[in-house]
Amino acid sequence: MAMNSVNTNVGALVALQNLNATNSELSKTQSRINTGKKVASAKDDGATWAxxxxxxxxxxxxxxxxxxxxxxxxxxxxxxxxxxxxxxxxxxxxxxxxxxxxxxxxxxxxxxxxxxxxxxxxxxxxxxxxxxxxxxxxxxxxxxxxxxxxxxxxxxxxxxxxxxxxxxxxxxxxxxxxxxxxxxxxxxxxxxxxxxxxxxxxxxxxxxxxxxxxxxxxxxxxxxxxxxxxxxxxxxDADLAKESAKLQALQTKQQLGVQALSIANQSSQSLLSLFRG
Known part of the structure; x- marks a missing residue:
């Protein structure tokens, strides 16, 4: 059974993790579009770069x-x-x-x-x-x-x-x-x-x-x-057509992630209703 707590907002934590992952993917995609490369440095893929x-x-x-x-x-x-x-x-x-x-x-x-x-x-x-x-x-x-x-x-x-x-x-x-x-x-x-x-x-x-x-x-x-x-x-080299499509998808996912985090953060506010007479 899910526990309602003002100390730990599990939903917000999950939403934040997902948003961070989306932001990371979005950053990689933007880098590929900016440089035109899917492997621009050794940290992208050491073996391929070498x-x-x-x-x-x-x-x-x-x-x-x-x-x-x-x-x-x-x-x-x-x-x-x-x-x-x-x-x-x-x-x-x-x-x-x-x-x-x-x-x-x-x-x-x-x-x-x-x-x-x-x-x-x-x-x-x-x-x-x-x-x-x-x-x-x-x-x-x-x-x-x-x-x-x-x-x-x-x-x-x-x-x-x-x-x-x-x-x-x-x-x-x-x-x-x-x-x-x-x-x-x-x-x-x-x-x-x-x-x-x-x-x-x-x-x-x-x-x-x-x-x-x-x-x-x-x-x-x-x-x-x-x-x-x-x-x-x-x-x-990056496939720019593929990266362009991925960029739009990630931007949409990012917006949804921000909304999900906002909703999760509001859940603690609902606990106040439990104490109203």
Missing amino acids: IAQSQRANSQSLNAVQDSLNRGRSVIDVAVAAGESVSDLLLSMKEKALAASDASLDSTSRAALNEDFKALRDQIGKAVSNADFNGTNLIKTGATSIQALANADGSSKLTVGAEVLALGGSIVTVAAAGTIGTVTTATAMITTVGTSITNVGASLARLGTKAKAFDLHSAFVTKLQDALDAGVGNLV
């Missing part, structure tokens, strides 16, 4: 990977541009050498062709020496391979080998002092330049393949970042 932080770290680390890939790709692009210029110069040099191999040329014409040839030859050196990006040159004498980051922990890398296109090397076999001043040297130079053209074409093909690999991997990293960010969103 997983989300780990994936955020991976996603942010991929920004460094993208930067590294972009730098590597730029180095390759500069090398390819210079290599294509070298190839074009070699084509012109072969034309000059072929013209100079004509024994019927007079000395004036031969000298003019030789000067043109030497100017083209020297331009190869300029193109090679100026093919720098951020202090890196893949085609100059002494060039070494470069590496770019390929994953978030740095354990995997993309490597691009050097393709030395300097004069007198294994690819451009035209000597730094090569000329076509005589029929004999011009005839020999035709073969030398032809070999160089073939070698440079192979070098550019290798660089082009690496450039494409960088492009493909950069596209993959972008997709991977998007997938990681979406995964983190699935873990921590």
